[in-house]
Amino acid sequence: AQSVTQLGSHVSVSEGALVLLRCNYSSSVPPYLFWYVQYPNQGLQLLLKYTTGATLVKGINGFEAEFKKSETSFHLTKPSAHMSDAAEYFCAVRNWNTDKLIFGTGTRLQVFP
Amino acid sequence: EAQVTQNPRYLITVTGKKLTVTCSQNMNHEYMSWYRQDPGLGLRQIYYSMNVEVTDKGDVPEGYKVSRKEKRNFPLILESPSPNQTSLYFCASGTQGAVEQYFGPGTRLTVT
Numbered sequence: 001a002q003s004v005t006q007l008g009s010h011v012s013v014s015e016g017a018l019v020l021l022r023c024n025y026s027s028s029v030p031p032y033l034f035w036y037v038q039y040p041n042q043g044l045q046l047l048l049k050y051t052t053g054a055t056l057v058k059g060i061n062g063f064e065a066e067f068k069k070s071e072t073s074f075h076l077t078k079p080s081a082h083m084s085d086a087a088e089y090f091c092a093v094r095n096w097n098t099d100k101l102i103f104g105t106g107t108r109l110q111v112f113p
Numbered sequence: 114e115a116q117v118t119q120n121p122r123y124l125i126t127v128t129g130k131k132l133t134v135t136c137s138q139n140m141n142h143e144y145m146s147w148y149r150q151d152p153g154l155g156l157r158q159i160y161y162s163m164n165v166e167v168t169d170k171g172d173v174p175e176g177y178k179v180s181r182k183e184k185r186n187f188p189l190i191l192e193s194p195s196p197n198q199t200s201l202y203f204c205a206s207g208t209q210g211a212v213e214q215y216f217g218p219g220t221r222l223t224v225t
Contacts, residue, residue: 009153032212043203044156044216051212090155099144099163099207100171101214103155 002027002093006104014112019063019078021107023091026072032094033074034101035065039087047089050074061085086111115140117217119204125223126194134189134220136204143209145187149173150201150219159202162187163209194224 007022025031035047048059055067065076074091091104117138126132138145146161148171158171162181176198178190187206191198201221207214 036216043218046213049212094212098161098169099209099214100146100158100161101148101156101205103148103157105153105155 002031002095002102004091004093004102004104006089006091006107008107009105010108010110012110012112013081015083016080019076019081019085019109021076021089021091021109023065023074023076023104024072025074025091025093027093029096033065033067034092034094035059035063035074035076036090036092036103037061037087038090038106044090047076081109081111083111083113085109115215117204117206117215119202119217119220121220122218123221125225127225128195129193132191132194132222134191134202134204134222136187136189136217137185138187138204138206138215139185140206140215141184142206142215143184144214145181145204145206146171146214147177147179147187147189148203148205150203156203159189191222194222196224198222199224 003026005024033050036044048057050057050067058064063078088106088108092101120135143164147159148156150156157173160179162168204217205214
């Protein structure tokens, strides 16, 4: 069975600091991995995705993630946090048979001035 | 504009009163799905549909029904809502086998 684990339900950083949100996955087949962002009172927006090929994936708003098969990880990073990055972030893996997205429990990012 | 729409966005109802949350997409997607989001649990799939007249249970289907009579619409039906169905609901769509899914804005349901 496929699953995703997000380490840390809350992460706080100062504006301008590095953002690191952790995601580990479990999958018996090559995974398709995603990061979604949810701003307050809004739906989910795709930040970036990994399917095949280059393991360093760049997304919107300056975010990127690196697929590391040996570590079964897909951590999300941004070099310099902005106040507007405050949101909840979800890592997900796609189920090959049903197209279902299997989500982690989410990480709420707070950015302090 | 390509989008997934849900109605209503907010709903407060009482136990046992049947309700329907509508979902519509204008991208001609075959695949549609419903998720519920609860604090500390992330999003969990309720039902999904691979195409018209084809639906299947997700991880938490109890207490819900769906139908897919048209490609663009995928309503979620709660025939006898209970307080444990108080949640934030999202509809999503995508082309079958596609990587990306598009999410609606969400429906916040409160059952008292």
